[in-house]
Amino acid sequence: MLMKASSQSLTEQLAARFGERIRNRLMVPGARLPSVRQCAQQHGVSPSTVVAAYDQLLAQGLVEARKNRGFFVREAAPVRVEEAPPSVPGETFANGFSTMHFLAARRAQAPVNATALIRGMFHKISNKPQPGMGVLPPEWMESTFMSAAVRKVTSTRALHDFSLKYGEPMGDPALRRALAQKLAGINVPAAPEQIITTVGATHALDIVSRTMLRPGDPVMVEEPGWAVEFARLDALGMRMLPVPRRADGPDLDVMAKYCELHKPKLYVSVSVLHNPTSYCLTPGSAHRILQLANKHDFHIVEDDTYSHIAPAHAPRLCALDGLQRTIYVSGFAKILAPNWRIGYLAAPTSLVEQLLDTKLLATLTTPALLERALALCIEQGQFRRHAERIRTKLDAARSRSVKLAMNAGCEFVAEPAGLFGWVDTGVDTDALAQRMLDEGYLLAPGALFHAERKPSTLMRINFATTQEAGFWKKFGEVRRKM
Structure with a gap:
């Protein structure tokens, strides 16, 4: 929470929070910051405080303002994109997939988003189990x-x-x-x-x-x-x-x-x-x-x-x-x-x-x-027996996590198996991920797993780290406010 009694002003605290996330790639290039009104509501401050904080981020070169669209994390320096290879003009594959899809992926540069999860492994945002991580808990x-x-x-x-x-x-x-x-x-x-x-x-x-x-x-x-x-x-x-x-x-x-x-x-x-x-x-x-x-x-x-x-x-x-x-x-x-x-x-x-x-x-x-x-x-x-123990624990964790996710209103778009679940939350998971960061949880939004960045209601969950009802309760509270 932002603290009025802090030696820093509310504006400085808010700018520092977003600045740290951007530098640690928890907010990636191209990500949209919450609107001024949304941010003010989320953090319990006035709109003018948010505007001042965003102005500081602009001055630091961390974000850019786009007319009538809002504030966005600044893109990295553009990478030269090759010309399209020979293709049939207008050729479209099954599922509406076009021959230009791969070039769009290059332009979107979504792959840099991978560093958000990697950096999250080394920059712990809280001591809570992290739903977006791709690893088992160390104690396992x-x-x-x-x-x-x-x-x-x-x-x-x-x-x-x-x-x-x-x-x-x-x-x-x-x-x-x-x-x-x-x-x-x-x-x-x-x-x-x-x-x-x-x-x-x-x-x-x-x-x-x-x-x-x-x-x-x-x-x-x-x-x-x-x-x-x-x-x-x-x-x-x-x-x-x-x-x-x-x-x-x-x-x-x-x-x-x-x-x-x-x-x-x-x-x-x-x-x-x-x-x-x-x-x-x-x-x-x-x-x-x-x-x-x-x-x-x-x-x-x-x-x-x-x-x-x-x-x-x-x-x-x-x-x-x-x-x-x-x-x-x-x-x-x-x-x-x-x-x-x-x-x-x-x-x-x-x-x-x-x-x-x-x-x-x-x-x-x-x-x-x-x-x-x-x-x-x-x-x-010894390794074989260790793997058997892990599988047994994971089976139990998956069963608990699936029930909690479904009770929280999520729908599994793939049959639950292994370490990961692929779930539909019904809301934009990029925006959801930013709001859950404020609660100490790092999510893995669906856009991370596509070559071309686009809004998604999907997210990947780790069954081993989503067994606690506390996470799903907070997830539900945040989602209802979106």
Whole structure:
């Protein structure tokens, strides 16, 4: 709350609040500030106080005034947009998807919004559970076996060996053997020689992109999809071709049109427990995707970040394809040790050396000590039992969260599964997210998960952090006032 007794005036306090959010990317470029009347009501101040606060933000260069529209967070410096590739004038795909959609996405520059959630991980706005976060609560991941494994691999001799020389460029051999066994359990045929360890799954995705693509290359991505992936590809200068994601998989008609018109080099997919919908690919869709890849000569990156909490025997493109046109990516940050930063990729033999060259240029190698500790956790069955416990807790949390969300008037537009729920709130979730920040909650509005920023009533919730009735009560109060 703004405090009249503070050494700062109400105007200064209000300007400082918005300024901090803008600098920490909790309010992103292009976001609209509340109207003067709305802001005055929300904070219990006079309209003149709000006008003065907005004037301070204008003077600081943080916002801009748009005639008859209001105040908006200033956009970043414009990025040069390439000319549209050859296309059929007026061509429209299924669901009203146009051939110019990907260029609109470039102009909208929504991918920078991904940093709002990332920064939220490091700039805690309160001690309350955060509905918009993409991680499990730290207490869920606590264990004794991790520290025991670290102690075991840091004996005097081992610590000397691990610390005083570079590790294997491909990654620790023991971990790659353990990962090969683990992948065999989900029918992905990867020998240790086809596996490269990375600094988390995002690093693995980056290695693939930098190896397979050049600036301006067209890449198919799923929409809604992972905001960080949109931002990463945009930063590399790729042309994103958003493919609508449905319950059974991507819109194959849109994919086929993109293949004919733009000759994409890559398709990035989260087949199992898709983020944010938690959809899982069906075998029929998987088969048709692989047919398109073979016909039009593109590769597929399958991001299986949520494999550890996924249903048994969920279809995966890499399993059906046998790592011919597919590259498998996963990691352990979501469920075990975020700060160990261990991820990996499994690739066709013909691509391994190229991918390794890219890793060498960026990181030389990855820390073998923690990789060896993780190998022990997998080999001794401790990681498997840990994952089973997490799944049990998540199932219970999901059941509670779904009931609370529905009682609060939300509607699930995708069947609840995995870590995330994709819900319709009935109100603009960009505006809702800003109001909930005042209550100490960071939301993930639907616009974050689209390549082209547009108003949305959807939001992604984390089932593990939305089990408290207090959040939903406050959510309902704020929503009713909108």
